[in-house]
Amino acid sequence: MHRNSYSLAALAAAAVPGMVPARTMPIATPAEDLDVAGILGEDGRRVMVLSPASTAAGVRLERDLKVADALTGTSLRGVIPPVLGFVKLTEGGRCAVTEAPVGRPLMLEDLSGSEALARSLGQVLARIHTVPRYAAEAAGVESFTSQVLHAEHRARVAALTEAGHLPAAVAQRWQALLEDEELWDFTPQFVHGDLSEESLFLSGDQVSAVRDWSSSKVADAASDLAWLISSLDPDRFDALCAAYREELPTSAHPRLMERAQALGEFAVAEWLAHGLEVEDPEIVADARGMIADLDADLAQLARDEAERTYEEMSAREDDRA
Template sequence: MELAAIATAAVPGLTPARVAGIPDDPDDFDSALIIDAQKNRWRVRSPRHEESSMRLETELTALRSFTPGIRASLPFRLPSVAGTVRQGSLRTFVYNHLPGQVMDLDELVAAGGSTAADIGRIIAAIHALPEELVDRADLPVYTADEFRQRKLNELDQAAMTGRIPPRLLRRWEHALEDVALWRFNPRVVHGDLHEENLLIEHGKVAAVIGWTDVRIGDPADDFAWLAAAHEQSFTDTVIEAYTAARGELADPHIMRRAALAAEFALAQWLSRGLATNDAERIAEGEQMLRDLDEDISEYGGQPISIVEPPRMDIHGQPVPTDDEAPAATDASEVAEPGHDENLGDHSQTASEERVADAPPHPVVPPKPQVAPVSPGRPTGDEDADDAATADGEASSTTDAMDPEDSDTVPGADPHEAAENEGSAAADDEEPAFLRDSDFDDEQSSGTDGSAAGAEDGSPSGSLASGPETDAMPMIVIESLDEAGPSGESK
């Protein structure tokens, strides 16, 4: 109810008829889907703290940089901000709702190769965005070496906590010091890409949301979430479609860096918990790091380096090489692999037993903004990243004026209104998560959605329309006049 009341303040004339929760990171945001009297859908996202508020402000800046021409050229739709409401230092955002639904990774894999190929083409389109888009929004820009050095600095900070298993520290440091691994062409990247930020409709990506971490950096970051895919063929299809769409020389190491990013996200999760003194997050991070350390000790982990690191024993100590190993001084000390005098010729070595017991699928890797889960058991195709792609030379930049500092989103698509007037009819069939039991029965649905519908002249469902909002703090209304109830953008 509170988010519905905020939405009426952010978008004049909006009269909520139904309210339902939608998936989001509960540590950072309160979110809801609102259907108004005209059956238009709106997404409300309210930050819980300063850090998440800054992420939404960054997303607004990024979305303003997408000109109408850029939006029209993309094979997917982008969010558009319809209005905002400030409550103290935090600001709640109301977005025009986009088509499609979130599918988990297993559902995407089960959807088949056509969906995987479409995801590859979508990622290619993101990486083909002009770099001036990032420059115009004053968002982060990294060269390949700057990006690698930044990761090394983060690793040093994580090591100082004393909570990272030594084996993982050595493994990550070895990969970050493998200079050949970091020869890539920086591109515009989404930065927070995973299955929950892809809206799927009819087996294709209809929209991409969550543009809070846009930057120029390593394209591999947008593939990190694929480390959790249980079917290597799914990842292979994504990469093949990406390569074909980019039409450039392959980056043979993109999936190695992606696997490293998925593992390192666990350390970043722990560091964030320590910074905020979040005991639950700290405990989760430590447990996931222990699980990852055990998986790598047992199964070797996914390849993240070009030059393989030294082998370690179960205590994390280097295993001597053949040249360093002491020579056998007695014939009884020399035995054939797999042979035991007590068992005969059919016994297995310890390493063979580990391989036989290895699970067929990797553990689910982390998502950037939700509690990650330990990644990294091998899928059985360690060279799959050799088919990965790389980007060529960066796109040439053009001069662009900075947008005005206002809450009005410039560059709205001139065809948005006509396109979205028909969205109500198209959206009559409610998605699976919109059931009557999900909605607040106290929410009025008998209004006509106009400002004249209320006796006091205020829009029905506004902050003054019910006792639920009496306890709300004083707010400053900021609306984006150019966006109407059906102002979805492509």
Template sequence: MARSHFTLAALSTAAVPGADIVSTRPIGTGTGGRYDSAVVTLRDRSELIVRVPTSQDAETEQSRDLVALNALTAGFRGRLPFAVPEIEGQTPVANTRAIVYGYIPGDPAVLAELDAADPVAESIGRAIASIHSLPTSLVTDSGLTVQTAADAARVARITKDRAAATGAVPSDLLARWSTALEDSALWQFQPTVVHGSLSPESFLIAGDRVTGVLGWSQLQVGDPAADLFWLSSAPSEQLATRIFGSYNLGRSTPVDRQLRKRARLYAELEIAKWLLHGTEKHDETIVADAKTMLAGLSVSVESDLLNPLSTDTGQIMAVEEVEEMLRRTPRTDSSSSRDSARVSGISED
């Protein structure tokens, strides 16, 4: 049974001695019921948020989050254009613990509601870039995970192989993923500090800017593309491009040219992970959902021949092959005229 916000407020007074609480309210954290959460208001009008994990998995995640937040000292936080949760106190409760954090104003971002013309898109790009520009000593000095480019490729390959073993992944997707995983040029990148579990809901938005970033349990050194895979689900290519553009400008070092391809690969492998999750849980509903998503992805990538995951473009097509491909690809009238012009240009060359 979920703890009431009054119970959570009482826990706050135990976790933060001297806290003079005048009111409390429940709050949804977008965590699917994995935490009981509430906001408490103090007499000085400042606010705190208290969270209690409701499962062992959530407790493990919370413990990792605490390690990461402690590693993010004031010096590192000062490099970020947004707030990171501050730990105010903790107290035992039942067989777990309640953690109290400073409250960061803002609402979790909703990807479907973001617009390319909205300044918040650039703010999100800058926020991600600032994380990736942090010194790697933040991670190494705290004993957190350090993943090389080869490690990233190996982990992705394991996911692909495990998904293939289920027999539920279309053969064209397996071939697509295998080609990308075997393309050494795709995996030539410099690892950076990464958040490790970014999603739209990780960003707190107030007005036209990111006010905070939550959920630091997977903080590590790794592939920066892993923090960008969710942009493959952006409601428009313009939105994704604007966020990527702002990200590129915000990075302290040049961005590798294959980052967006790896981000797309990670996005596709997320469906494979969903399939594996359903298989491991023996949940046929999840498995069926994953199969449907994989079938849709198969159709999608088949009609998107101009955007392969591999850096190897293969043999150059003859003019008649280009024309045939364009005839088979749905398009608007305006794009048809542009494509015809391109083909004519190829012929003249």
């Protein structure tokens, strides 16, 4: 069942000894069945309450907290708010209360306006991707090989192509990417798995907190970068990547960013496949619109390449004359 901010404040008071709520503030979450609120206590303490509204949400919350707990012994401990207490819910499951993340939710506009913030996010991403295997295993996350992940992308693109859902240029581009074996020859790493504006907080020009670890796994590091490469302007993304590489203890995969670009495009294929599966016309239309935009971009690139080739040929003809 869903709970409003006042009910969540009461849960916070029950979970944290001495907590007397004075004010509440709703906090956005990517999950519709998870109620979240920030609570300010009379003594100035700030906490966050997370209450699942369904059994599935309860399972995700428990997974999130288990991963977060395992990460408190790593270099990420400074961006993971500690758990302060739990309360059993009458309908089953439990709600959790954590320290409130320092700062405020991060917006893409913040990254676009601050190179320092982009670099901070790059550093945090590098720390995520270098979480030791023992910590990932302690968290009980799933682990995938590069071969399995590659095969999943192949199968999805092949199914959409065979069903006639992809323009020829898009299908050819994606097939060429998937046939590039070197691009997909990588070592899986720990990843957040669902990074978004809702999962990040900032304070000044620094990423101050990362939450919602329920989708974490050992998989492709490029998956945590894909949404950023398609959302940030090139200069900001380059700054993020530079900080990311500097923070890594070893060299990144030489084609990591190229694979992130590919995954950003494949996310559209996944969105279309999901829309077709659940028979949601709005999702299907949205995905097809994005695919049409990519098709138009590829057509423009082909025209630009043809013009450059023509100009080079003309220049060579002039030189011979």
